[in-house]
Amino acid sequence: MSRKVFITGTGIITSIGKNTNEHLDALLHKRSGIGKLELFPTIHSETIPVGEIKLTDEELCSIAGVQPNSGFTRTALIAIIACREALASANIENIKEARTGLISSTTVGGMREFENILTDLTDLSKDGNFRNYAHVTDAGEHTERVADLFGFKDYVSTTSTACSSASNAIILGAELIKHGILDRVVCGGSDVLSKFTLNGFNSLMILDKRTMHPFDAQRGGVNLGEGAAFVVLESEEMIAKYNKKPLVELTGYSNSNDAFHQTASSPDGDGALLSMSRAIAMAGVEPKAVDYINCHGTGTENNDLSEALAIQKLFQEHVPYFSSTKPYTGHTLAAAGSVEAVFSILSIQNNVLFPNLNFENQMPEISISPLKELMQNVEVKHVLSNSFGFGGSNTSLLFSKV
Amino acid sequence: MENTTTFYVQGLGNISPQKTFDNNEFLNEISEYNDNVLPCVLPEFKNYIHPVALRRMSRLLRIGLSAAKICAQDAQLDMPDAIITASGYGAIGDTSNFLWEILNNGEKQLTPTFFMQSTYNTISGAIAMNMKCNNYNTTYAHRGFSFENALQDALMQLTDTPSKRILLGAFDETNKEQHAIKQFDGLHKRKNINNLTLFQSDGLGTIEGEGAAFFTLGTEKTPNAYAKLLGVKTIYRPEDAGELQSQIHTLLTENNLDANAIDVVINGAGGDTQLDAMSNIALNNLFDGKQFLAFKHLCGDYCTAASFGMWLGCKILQHQAIPEITKVNQAAPLSSIKNVLILNHFWGKRYSLILLQQA
Incomplete structure (x- = not known):
């Protein structure tokens, strides 16, 4: 059984690009995807900026290679696009040549389509193409669309732990490999903008009407984004058998819970501290070995303070560089863990640290501040990636140079 | 595993x-x-x-x-x-x-x-x-x-x-x-x-x-432990009953059991004869003459209904008795109930196996 788990491929689509290379380019050139919401009607389009993928559903169908209006939700379409890139990037042509799993995640699945047709769907006298989207509200639907298109069969699963979902998908994937149940597994998540999530976060009054300012004293909340990202996890045996060169090793991971509030983080960051310290301990390294933290950093009053306090407490005089990359993409909810896993991998591969855009004002409660400028030509060996969510969910992943 | x-x-x-x-x-x-x-x-x-x-x-x-x-x-x-x-x-x-x-x-x-x-x-x-x-x-x-x-x-x-x-x-x-x-x-x-x-x-x-x-x-046998959970398996879009039978066989073999060792078969049939067909064929082929049970007439069908099936299996093993309301057939009376297999399906595409044993 494999003791180690390697990452051999990545695939990603968000408001800043349709593949991994476009993301690296946008990250290096500080190109944010936050802007005006254009692709679906809502009363908030003029007032609430978002990270929107500027491709219509028809265009996404064309890129994904499926027929329009045939039941593929936007969530499924971007998942297909990201999954195809991840498989190609890992040089996987024949899914059936090894035991291969797919673990995706989402918060609202096909809600974007469902919210438009709910009234018609419940009218038993109405029929039409919209019925192709009858069963899209559950989280597992998009996963099966991806599975069926590419032929995943050995293990199909979906996690949904709000904004930490994709990170928990990656943890399950790693465990299935370590226990010898799978040889390789594609893990990640997909979420698109919808009236449901936009209005949900707006009702909680945590959406910034400007571009978001994580870890800033003047921060005013989060910008929502949309995206899908997958990473390919493979066992040691697969790496040896196919003579593969892994991108990074997944050396640590941990999941803990705040047990504090349904939607808010505990103010002292206890849950975050636990998940970060356990992930680092699993890798068998000292906290000071961590070169960079890709933070959850949602720009909300509550998250950023609690996350920063946890970082201070854990790393003390050795606080590594840290930033939130959400000002680039917006918060892609369930997908955030895998989107930021891809960024963490890019950081290690390219010896580069991505800045925390829009940071200006030091938070008075803490003595640390995020990375303001891009750093290149730095040796990046260990990157910690945090994803926290509603329900008190805290998940940390540690990626390491091979 | x-x-x-x-x-x-x-x-x-x-x-x-x-x-x-x-x-x-x-x-x-x-x-x-x-x-x-x-x-x-x-x-x-x-x-x-x-x-x-x-x-x-x-x-x-x-x-x-x-x-x-x-x-x-x-x-x-x-x-x-x-x-x-x-x-x-x-x-x-x-x-x-x-x-x-x-x-x-x-x-x-x-x-x-x-x-x-x-x-x-x-x-x-x-x-x-x-x-x-x-x-x-x-x-x-x-x-x-x-x-x-x-x-x-x-x-x-x-x-x-x-x-x-x-x-x-x-x-x-x-x-x-x-x-x-x-x-x-x-x-x-x-x-x-x-x-x-x-x-x-x-x-x-x-x-x-x-x-x-x-x-x-x-992992501890507590005083009121209901059952041992020997294993669980998911089968996505099996092609035919043969594939289900082979997966059941694998699960049993992994636990050093064979079809004969199964005393009670809990079938998560939903009452739709078409969607239930593959499960029914596989179970009838492997477990002819065994005691078959059903449960979705009691709890209805839903994504996680297999959990009701597992509860039923645990209670049967604890009580060493089978409620008449769950029996699909009247097999020969059992002197003891040791192994229980649950086969569930959801909409005929997602099948799962849960294997329980007397604690």
Whole structure:
């Protein structure tokens, strides 16, 4: 059984690009995807900026290679696009040549389509193409669309732990490999903008009407984004058998819970501290070995303070560089863990640290501040990636140079 | 996966359309329904949840949290080492409430609580808060595999750390919009039947159910351990009954058993003869003459209904008795019940196996 788990491929689509290379380019050139919401009607389009993928559903169908209006939700379409890139990037042509799993995640699945047709769907006298989207509200639907298109069969699963979902998908994937149940597994998540999530976060009054300012004293909340990202996890045996060169090793991971509030983080960051310290301990390294933290950093009053306090407490005089990359993409909810896993991998591969855009004002409660400028030509060996969510969910992943 | 560790079901908490919340009873009274939607028989929530907290909670949250508390009490579990939940549709009630508000109020004057309680992990988070548990906490939401994925996760954790005790549960609630959609597609019956006649009806579609079933899992044979959990397997889109039979054979072999060793077969048939066909063929081929049981006439069908099947298996092994209401056939009486196999399917595409043994 494999003791180690390697990452051999990545695939990603968000408001800043349709593949991994476009993301690296946008990250290096500080190109944010936050802007005006254009692709679906809502009363908030003029007032609430978002990270929107500027491709219509028809265009996404064309890129994904499926027929329009045939039941593929936007969530499924971007998942297909990201999954195809991840498989190609890992040089996987024949899914059936090894035991291969797919673990995706989402918060609202096909809600974007469902919210438009709910009234018609419940009218038993109405029929039409919209019925192709009858069963899209559950989280597992998009996963099966991806599975069926590419032929995943050995293990199909979906996690949904709000904004930490994709990170928990990656943890399950790693465990299935370590226990010898799978040889390789594609893990990640997909979420698109919808009236449901936009209005949900707006009702909680945590959406910034400007571009978001994580870890800033003047921060005013989060910008929502949309995206899908997958990473390919493979066992040691697969790496040896196919003579593969892994991108990074997944050396640590941990999941803990705040047990504090349904939607808010505990103010002292206890849950975050636990998940970060356990992930680092699993890798068998000292906290000071961590070169960079890709933070959850949602720009909300509550998250950023609690996350920063946890970082201070854990790393003390050795606080590594840290930033939130959400000002680039917006918060892609369930997908955030895998989107930021891809960024963490890019950081290690390219010896580069991505800045925390829009940071200006030091938070008075803490003595640390995020990375303001891009750093290149730095040796990046260990990157910690945090994803926290509603329900008190805290998940940390540690990626390491091979 | 070859198991060298032994896993025990150390506690149960089941709220379902039958009166199952009292662990001292075992299907003593049977509830009948006549409109194809089976709601839970509810316990007194304030026995498990503080009245102040209770007021803000949705119906599903009350049901889920109460089932979890019943289970933890049953197993004398104060601090789980992991909380793992599973749900096909999650908090569909609050999701619907919030969605209708958006549609009816033009995105204005919305109730944040509906949104806050709409995530799939609402209940796992609420259990953690209630038990002040900072440990591992996750939620699987993959249709008819949700519960089985959760079991798989738990078994891996217990293999790595046998000292752990895990609180694991599945829940789904009835929803009138989803029921209507499924009636249109023929997945649910349009013509009303009595739930107990599910398997004698016209054979098209199933009936809608709900429930929350929790299990405490550990590696120690506690005094009131119900059963050993030998293994779990998911089978996605099997081609034919042969593939199901081969997967059953693999699971049995991994546990040094053969088809003959199985005393009771619990079939998660939903009453739709077409969708049930593959399971029925596989089971009849392998287990001819064995005692067959069914349960979806009692709880209805839903994504995580296999959890009701597992509860049934655990109770049968504990009581060493089979409720007549669950029997599909009258096999030769058993002197003892040692091995129970559950085969569930969801919409004929997602199949799962759960293998239980007398504790």
